[in-house]
Amino acid sequence: MKLTLHIWRQKNTRAAGQMVRYELPNVSGHMSFLEMLDVLNEGLIQKGDDPVAFDHDCREGICGMCGMMINGKAHGGFKGTTVCQLHMRHFKNGDEIYLEPWRAKAFPVIKDLAVDRGSFDRIIAAGGFISVPTGSAPDGNAIPIRKQDADLAMDAAACIGCGACVAACPNAAAALFVGAKLSHLGRLPQGQVERDRRALALVQQMNIEGFANCTNIGECEAACPKGIKLEVIARTNRDYIKAAFLERPEPTSGGESVDRWPD
Ligand code: SF4
Ligand code: FES
Numbered sequence: 001m002k003l004t005l006h007i008w009r010q011k012n013t014r015a016a017g018q019m020v021r022y023e024l025p026n027v028s029g030h031m032s033f034l035e036m037l038d039v040l041n042e043g044l045i046q047k048g049d050d051p052v053a054f055d056h057d058c059r060e061g062i063c064g065m066c067g068m069m070i071n072g073k074a075h076g077g078f079k080g081t082t083v084c085q086l087h088m089r090h091f092k093n094g095d096e097i098y099l100e101p102w103r104a105k106a107f108p109v110i111k112d113l114a115v116d117r118g119s120f121d122r123i124i125a126a127g128g129f130i131s132v133p134t135g136s137a138p139d140g141n142a143i144p145i146r147k148q149d150a151d152l153a154m155d156a157a158a159c160i161g162c163g164a165c166v167a168a169c170p171n172a173a174a175a176l177f178v179g180a181k182l183s184h185l186g187r188l189p190q191g192q193v194e195r196d197r198r199a200l201a202l203v204q205q206m207n208i209e210g211f212a213n214c215t216n217i218g219e220c221e222a223a224c225p226k227g228i229k230l231e232v233i234a235r236t237n238r239d240y241i242k243a244a245f246l247e248r249p250e251p252t253s254g255g256e257s258v259d260r261w262p263d
Contacts, residue, residue, distance in 0.1 A: 001027050001028075001091070001092065001093035002025050002026075002027070002093055002094060003027050003036075003091065003093075003096075004022070004023055004024075004095070004096045004097070005022045005023075005040065005096075005099060006019045006021055006096065006099065007019065007022060007052055007099045007112070007113070008101055008113060009052070010101075010109050010112055012110070012111060013116075019098070022040060024039065024043075026039075027039070027088055028088065029087070029088050029089035029091075030087070030088070030089070031088045032059070032084060032085070032087055032088070033070070033076070033083055033084070033086040033087065033088065034056050034059060034083065036088055037052060037054060040052065052112050053112040053113060053114045054113040054114055055114045055115075056083075058084070060084065061081075061082045061084060061225065062160060064161040064162040064163075065162075066083040066084045066162070067082070067102060067162045067163055067167070068083055068100065068102070068113045069098075069099070069101070069102065070083070070097060070099060071097060071098050072098065073168075073223070074167045074168045074223040075162070075164050075223065075225055077223070078090065080225055080226070081225055082162065082225045085225075101113045101114065101115050102163050102164075103172075104166045104167060104211075105172060105210045106119040106172065106174070106211050107119065107163060107166065115163070117161070119174075119209035119210070119211070120161050120163065120177060122209060123174070123177070123178060123205045123206055124161075126202055127197060127198040127201035127202055128182075128198065129185075130185060130190050130191055130194065131194065132190070132193070134190070143189055143190075149187045150188075152183065152187050153188050155227070156179075156180045156183035156184035156228065156232055157180075158180075158227065159176075159181065159184070159224075159226055159228050160225075160226055161177065162225065163177070164223045164224060164225060165177055165219075165220035165221075165223060165224055165228070166211065168219040168220055168222065169212075169214075169217065169219050169220050170217060171213060172211060172212050173211055173212050173213055173214045173215075173220070174206050174209070175206075175211075175213070175214035175220070175233045175236065176221065176232065176233060178236055179228070179232030179233040179235060179236040180228045180232050181202060182198060182202060182232070182235060182236050182239055183231075183232040186199075186235065186239060195239065196239075196242070199236065199239035199243045200240065200243050203236065216230070
């Protein structure tokens with residue numbers, strides 16, 4: 001099929017960018033979206049032009065590196081699909097496709113479609129981890145965990161840190177990403193000791209990085225390729241308020257529920 005691409009080209013963070021038009025005459029429906037861009041870039045390199053910069057790594061939907069706005073939608077707007085998992089069979093001959101980088105103050109453009117998501121790394125570095133030595137993987141039944149908690153922690157752990165939630169949000173809020181990290185660790189006994197500190201640190205770093213606040217619009221959930229639910233934002237708010245303003249009891253563990261503030 002023949003496609004017309006309109007791609008945001010920007011030499012570096014400070015340079016002014018612009019949309020540039022490209023014709024691509026022989027695109028197979030079997031190609032992935034990134035393979036289609038590879039073909040475009042091979043042609044540009046052969047002509048001595050600068051290839052289009054875009055992020056990618058695993059190309060299997062698990063690393064979170066890829067991401068761009070396709071026709072105004074984060075990752076293209078196909079449910080549960082990262083750009084690398086998007087295939088050209090979803091497009092048809094003669095289509096015009098508009099490609100832009102994530103738009104958010106906290107994700108400055110590095111070049112073309114590649115943005116700097118170091119702000120996410122700094123949020124995780126502020127406390128999105130468990131700082132006790134965990135050793136090798138324990139037996140599955142060594143620490144009893146409610147099935148409900150294990151399932152919800154696993155759902156939240158599916159976040160790949162792609163940033164689509166920020167790009168889709170009219171406020172450029174990172175609430176879904178932060179909520180996923182807090183819900184993942186806050187549901188498990190290993191995450192209890194640092195739960196208060198983690199909630200305070202991640203929210204504080206999110207504000208420092210320039211992400212705006214959540215106003216419950218829900219675009220983030222709709223754009224998330226990993227199905228992270230808005231409920232994680234409610235958990236963030238609850239953990240943050242408890243940690244910042246209320247005295248908390250000692251954590252419990254073992255066979256009891258680890259959720260000290262049940263839903
Ligand atoms: S919450 Fe979803 S959209 Fe946001 S970074 Fe994680 S996987 Fe990407
Ligand atoms: S390249 Fe890894 S998720 Fe797309």
